[in-house]
Amino acid sequence: MVVRAMRGPKPPVVELSPEEQQGLETLVRRYSTPQQLARRGRIILSAAAGLNNSQIAREVGLDVDTVRFWRNRWLGLQAAALEDLGLEERLRDAPRPGAPARITPEQVCQIMSLACEAPSQCGRPISQWTSRELADEIIFLEVFPGNNR
Numbered sequence: 001m002v003v004r005a006m007r008g009p010k011p012p013v014v015e016l017s018p019e020e021q022q023g024l025e026t027l028v029r030r031y032s033t034p035q036q037l038a039r040r041g042r043i044i045l046s047a048a049a050g051l052n053n054s055q056i057a058r059e060v061g062l063d064v065d066t067v068r069f070w071r072n073r074w075l076g077l078q079a080a081a082l083e084d085l086g087l088e089e090r091l092r093d094a095p096r097p098g099a100p101a102r103i104t105p106e107q108v109c110q111i112m113s114l115a116c117e118a119p120s121q122c123g124r125p126i127s128q129w130t131s132r133e134l135a136d137e138i139i140f141l142e143v144f145p146g147n148n149r
Contacts, residue, residue, distance in 0.1 A: 014074060016045075016048045020078075021045075037088060037091045043070045047071050047074070110141075114137060
């Protein structure tokens with residue numbers, strides 16, 4: 001990789017410990033890594049290699065502002081020990097503001113399981129679920145206790 005000097009403000013330097021370097025390289029190469037995390041890992045590895053934000057943006061196919069954001073985010077979280085905040089956690093999206101979820105993961109699983117069953121197994125005289133029939137069955141099964149019409 002050839003690093004050419006470019007004019008303009010220099011971005012903050014990213015220095016990686018050997019554990020961080022090896023962990024990021026493994027994360028980026030692993031087939032099971034979500035592409036979003038792998039791309040962010042490539043940003044940090046390129047920043048540690050001395051590339052500036054514009055060069056990294058061209059290399060990974062992202063906007064310069066996105067590269068700048070993840071460089072600064074990494075630097076801000078780097079003070080935390082790897083044992084306390086792992087590499088994947090550092091590269092994940094931060095929690096977003098908004099109302100808390102009104103439906104639990106267990107309720108989602110119940111609904112998905114019901115939707116995958118044949119309606120006849122629930123005593124419904126139809127061959128495929130309609131949204132109305134499915135909603136009625138969810139109410140009947142009390143997937144959302146105390147939330148009947």
